[in-house]
Amino acid sequence: MKKLLFLVCAVGMLSIAAFAQKANYSGTWKLDAAKSKLDERMRVDSITLTVAQTDKEIKVETASKRLPPNDAPAGAPAGAPGGGRGMGRGGMGGGDGTTTYALDGKEIKGEMEGPMGKMPVTYKGNVEADGSLKLSSSRTFTGPNGEVTMTTKETWKLSADSKTLTVDRESTTPRGANTSTMVFQKN
Numbered sequence: 001m002k003k004l005l006f007l008v009c010a011v012g013m014l015s016i017a018a019f020a021q022k023a024n025y026s027g028t029w030k031l032d033a034a035k036s037k038l039d040e041r042m043r044v045d046s047i048t049l050t051v052a053q054t055d056k057e058i059k060v061e062t063a064s065k066r067l068p069p070n071d072a073p074a075g076a077p078a079g080a081p082g083g084g085r086g087m088g089r090g091g092m093g094g095g096d097g098t099t100t101y102a103l104d105g106k107e108i109k110g111e112m113e114g115p116m117g118k119m120p121v122t123y124k125g126n127v128e129a130d131g132s133l134k135l136s137s138s139r140t141f142t143g144p145n146g147e148v149t150m151t152t153k154e155t156w157k158l159s160a161d162s163k164t165l166t167v168d169r170e171s172t173t174p175r176g177a178n179t180s181t182m183v184f185q186k187n
Contacts, residue, residue, distance in 0.1 A: 023131030023158055026053045029165050029184035039171075039178035043067045049165075049184060053103075058125060058133065061098045101125030101135050114141055132157045148174055162186070 031047040038044065045065040052059045102108055105126040111118045119141035126134045133156035140149045155168045165184040170177060 023127070023133075024053055024162070025051045025058060025133065025156060025158065025165065027051060028187040030187055032183045032185050035183040037181040039180045041175075041178055042180060043069065047182070047184075056104065057100055057102050058135075059098060059100045062096050064096055099123060099137070103127050103133075112139065114139070150174075 027050075029049040029051065031044070033044075033046075043066055045067050047062065047064045050061040050063075097112075099110075100108060101123050103125050105124065108123045110121050110123065112121050113119075119139050121137055121139040124136045128134060133154075135154045135156065136152060138149065138151045140147060142148070150171070150173045152169065152171045154170075157166045157168075158164070159166075163186045165186070167182045167184070169180045169182065171179075
């Protein structure tokens with residue numbers, strides 16, 4: 001009986017491991033804003049993710065369009081007084097551009113452009129037993145009011161047919177924490 005129980009547990013663990021290895025997030029994903037629950041500070045019109053995944057890493061290219069702030073004059077361009085100002089780099093865990101995460105839990109150090117110039121950023125990724133991804137980024141820089149730390153934690157999950165990607169995101173900044181659930185459809 002003990003041998004049978006051990007065998008059943010071993011097969012179950014191998015099945016979970018096989019699923020985790022087969023979860024592939026590669027492809028082009030477009031935000032479905034109607035199905036998403038976006039934090040009001042995100043102010044996005046659209047987000048497109050282009051994802052390339054190997055056994056060791058995942059590379060995420062993010063392209064987003066921002067909505068103008070509520071107090072922006074009609075037609076004010078981004079960067080103009082009262083226009084789409086100071087929103088920083090938007091999107092998944094660090095902004096428009098390309099981010100690479102190791103999938104074994106190791107940290108990757110990099111730099112990104114910030115409001116005060118280049119700042120160091122640490123990226124970390126891990127594949128969970130259920131096939132979901134845990135991605136995080138952390139950046140600390142010195143601003144006019146002292147040291148500032150911003151963190152983003154994301155959990156990525158694929159639907160059973162691998163056509164829908166759900167990203168639960170928690171961001172913490174000096175302005176406080178916010179959460180969003182973003183739903184993407186595969187192109």
